[in-house]
Amino acid sequence: MEGRVTTTEQATSVFLDAARGASTPRAPIWLMRQAGRYLPEYRALKERHSFWEMCRTPEIAAEVTVQPLRRFPLDAAIIFSDIMTPLPPMGVPVDFAPGPVIRAPVRTAEDVARLAVPPGDELAPFVGEAIRLVREQSPVPVIGFAGAPLTVAGYAVQGAGSADYAEFRSWLRREPLAAHALLDKLAAVTAAYLREQIAAGAGAVQLFDSWAGIHDRRVYATFGMPYARRVLDELADTGVPRIYLAVGASHLYPQIARLPAEVISVDWRQPLDVSRAALPGKALQGNLDPTVMLTDRETVLAAGRQVLRDGLGGAHIFNLGHGVLPGTPPDNVARLVDLVHEFPRATESA
Numbered sequence: 341m342e343g344r345v346t347t348t349e350q351a352t353s354v355f356l357d358a359a360r361g362a363s364t365p366r367a368p369i370w371l372m373r374q375a376g377r378y379l380p381e382y383r384a385l386k387e388r389h390s391f392w393e394m395c396r397t398p399e400i401a402a403e404v405t406v407q408p409l410r411r412f413p414l415d416a417a418i419i420f421s422d423i424m425t426p427l428p429p430m431g432v433p434v435d436f437a438p439g440p441v442i443r444a445p446v447r448t449a450e451d452v453a454r455l456a457v458p459p460g461d462e463l464a465p466f467v468g469e470a471i472r473l474v475r476e477q478s479p480v481p482v483i484g485f486a487g488a489p490l491t492v493a494g495y496a497v498q499g500a501g502s503a504d505y506a507e508f509r510s511w512l513r514r515e516p517l518a519a520h521a522l523l524d525k526l527a528a529v530t531a532a533y534l535r536e537q538i539a540a541g542a543g544a545v546q547l548f549d550s551w552a553g554i555h556d557r558r559v560y561a562t563f564g565m566p567y568a569r570r571v572l573d574e575l576a577d578t579g580v581p582r583i584y585l586a587v588g589a590s591h592l593y594p595q596i597a598r599l600p601a602e603v604i605s606v607d608w609r610q611p612l613d614v615s616r617a618a619l620p621g622k623a624l625q626g627n628l629d630p631t632v633m634l635t636d637r638e639t640v641l642a643a644g645r646q647v648l649r650d651g652l653g654g655a656h657i658f659n660l661g662h663g664v665l666p667g668t669p670p671d672n673v674a675r676l677v678d679l680v681h682e683f684p685r686a687t688e689s690a
């Protein structure tokens with residue numbers, strides 16, 4: 341079946357083994373935002389093309405995806421795109437400055453009713469094409485991704501990124517029916533979009549619920565978890581491991597622990613062994629503080645070793661607790677990848 345793991349490389353991947361829950365002899369490593377502004381070769385391309393042009397041109401998106409793989413022996417590639425990609429085809433134009441800006445935010449029931457729900461194959465065909473091109477250029481598994489409904493709704497309603505999403509959070513309470521209608525459409529689009537990425541060859545998928553942590557438990561139980569669950573459930577028959585990310589969300593772990601995702605990506609706020617106890621049965625991904633990568637080699641190695649030791653109690657995919665920051669020296673990434681590859685998990689104990 342298309343979308344299943346088919347190549348030998350993917351079948352023997354330490355990344356996919358860990359994502360399926362195996363306690364691998366070494367931890368696989370990839371980094372959120374491993375392609376991006378900290379790499380001079382990315383900035384060179386960005387000088388000539390807008391962000392959307394890069395996403396929507398499969399050859400450029402594939403090139404940016406493999407740029408970090410040429411420098412570092414990473415265990416997975418994340419396809420170059422954005423969590424905003426499905427919004428324009430739904431009828432919500434998005435600009436980047438450099439974060440997403442939505443000049444006509446979704447606010448009323450009529451705004452929601454007007455939103456289109458395009459079928460998966462019409463949504464963003466350039467993403468599937470880019471995944472196919474990356475698979476031709478590299479044997480490492482490609483991670484497909486999308487934003488979770490609650491997080492994408494936050495941008496669509498607030499109109500831009502925000503520290504507290506006050507407009508969005510009050511809107512959820514003022515307009516609960518419109519909110520459910522919006523989340524329902526986003527869940528349908530997101531599931532179809534991820535299935536399309538799997539059909540194109542993505543070996544794993546990550547659902548970014550980057551802003552889940554700003555909500556309290558009841559709001560998340562009403563507007564977040566059920567829609568994330570629906571997206572993840574709709575991918576169950578693909579057999580592809582599902583990674584769920586939430587930031588600043590340890591208060592939500594009792595709910596997140598029950599989501600149908602094999603892997604939970606956790607931030608740096610608490611050590612992996614503490615998060616592991618709250619997320620039984622899950623492979624963990626994370627969780628080095630991205631600001632550590634702005635320091636020197638010795639600090640990176642010491643903090644990286646601590647994360648590796650904290651992760652020994654079960655399946656662990658090494659990553660940062662959130663994305664690579666723009667000022668990160670590429671050399672620090674090189675040192676970190678080597679450290680993770682050389683750190684033996686099988687013979688060490690916590």
Ligand code: CP3
Binds near residue numbers: 371374420421439485
């Ligand atoms: O290497 C990768 O991780 C793959 C590409 C990727 C991008 N965005 C490219 C990008 C991924 C996985 C994303 C996901 C994304 N986009 C998230 C979820 C992850 C997270 O950070 O929580 C969110 C919230 C967005 C929305 C978004 N897009 C923001 C907040 C920004 C602003 C600046 C930034 O880099 O954080 C963007 C723009 C964006 N998306 C850039 C890149 C490389 C920067 C564009 C530039 O070069 O100016």
